[in-house]
Amino acid sequence: QKEVEQDPGPLSVPEGAIVSLNCTYSNSAFQYFMWYRQYSRKGPELLMYTYSSGNKEDGRFTAQVDKSSKYISLFIRDSQPSDSATYLCAMSPTNFGNEKLTFGTGTRLTIIP
């Protein structure tokens, strides 16, 4: 079993819809959670960074962490064609400078105009 599971998709939704992306994990030591967006042939871009359980909102993006269920989500409101990309979740037990991140496989998202 992988430490982090993420549905690879592809996921296609119409423009304006709410998108829900999810990851589950098995390592209860994970405390720091990130979402990255990666466009084709580009490096990942940090979207959201959260610590422990709870919600964090930034514009159209909301990250949720439920440590009791070992489940994290990223919601995208009012989705736009420019949101079409691969979304990667990542997590780590600590946030020290040399800590490695464990990534999900990524979900490919397409927003249909």
Add this chain to the structure above:
Amino acid sequence: GAVVSQHPSWVICKSGTSVKIECRSLDFQATTMFWYRQFPKQSLMLMATSNEGSKATYEQGVEKDKFLINHASLTLSTLTVTSAHPEDSSFYICSARKRTSGSMRSYEQYFGPGTRLTVT
């Protein structure tokens, strides 16, 4: 945010030659940088952790003599693919951790734009 650059963005080389890829943190210092490899439609595979002023830490299965990493300064790490072969063709991405502001010490990890290596 923070900016991490990579050079070159795309390189084609002949089998048997060596290729050097540079990773720079442009607006912050990074004692630790990471090198990843990514195959099409797959996730990132960590190759090694690059530490300024010391030897890199390689992940299991990564040949340290083939993928030479040097982290000579707080803003520059290099990955050299030695005696490249077609199976080394891939997308190589570096990242660097930037310490965030605030009272709690924490780091955010930023990625470079990637380098596409094609070995013919």
